[in-house]
Amino acid sequence: MSTATPAEPLRVVVLVSGTGTNLQALLDAQGASDPTGRKGYAVVAVGADRPGTGGEERAAGRGIPTFTVRLADYPTREEWDRALLENVSAHTPDLVVLAGFMKLIGPEFLRTHPTINSHPALLPSFPGAHGVRDALAHGVKVTGCTIFWVDDGVDTGAIIDQRAVRVAAGDTEETLHERIKVEERVMFVETVRGLAADRAAWLT
Numbered sequence: 001m002s003t004a005t006p007a008e009p010l011r012v013v014v015l016v017s018g019t020g021t022n023l024q025a026l027l028d029a030q031g032a033s034d035p036t037g038r039k040g041y042a043v044v045a046v047g048a049d050r051p052g053t054g055g056e057e058r059a060a061g062r063g064i065p066t067f068t069v070r071l072a073d074y075p076t077r078e079e080w081d082r083a084l085l086e087n088v089s090a091h092t093p094d095l096v097v098l099a100g101f102m103k104l105i106g107p108e109f110l111r112t113h114p115t116i117n118s119h120p121a122l123l124p125s126f127p128g129a130h131g132v133r134d135a136l137a138h139g140v141k142v143t144g145c146t147i148f149w150v151d152d153g154v155d156t157g158a159i160i161d162q163r164a165v166r167v168a169a170g171d172t173e174e175t176l177h178e179r180i181k182v183e184e185r186v187m188f189v190e191t192v193r194g195l196a197a198d199r200a201a202w203l204t
């Protein structure tokens with residue numbers, strides 16, 4: 001963990017598995033001052049669990065260091081956990097952001113790095129890998145997205161923020177997820193800015 005003071009940007013490592021539009025929103029907003037004049041946050045590295053993610057490309061295009069830690073390259077899950085931890089720790093983050101990272105994070109990692117995740121449903125409803133599909137199948141009229149502190153459960157950690165999105169007639173999983181992601185990107189930026197501005201409340 002770094003020793004960033006409030007005058008320095010919060011050091012953020014982002015982990016991705018996919019296209020990285022939430023990462024893009026975080027990259028676009030980084031460095032902006034918060035209303036008290038403090039510096040906000042900086043994405044200091046982006047990691048992925050598979051090669052060729054759009055997320056890594058977006059980071060590399062901005063000269064931000066990237067790394068890939070593939071599960072298939074390690075004989076056990078524990079060794080992959082350790083490799084992920086080492087790669088992330090090398091960038092001394094204050095905060096790790098999971099932005100569409102589709103792997104569970106090991107307990108030692110979570111003891112070492114405060115980590116947040118976003119889920120495309122209103123937790124505690126519809127946790128797991130298919131939150132949008134499950135909400136749609138249930139017939140809810142309002143769903144949304146949730147940012148939470150990652151703990152050792154699946155989408156069970158303390159909720160930081162949520163945004164509601166109405167389900168439209170004729171929505172498919174794809175159309176609904178796209179509208180949720182519009183809200184999710186705004187929520188991600190506001191949450192990380194908020195955590196950067198008020199780090200005394202959570203950063204020990």
Ligand code: GRF
Binds near residue numbers: 019
């Ligand atoms: C987000 O909706 C996230 O909540 C889910 O996967 C999506 C990632 O989107 N786990 P992107 O890669 O940031 O575009």
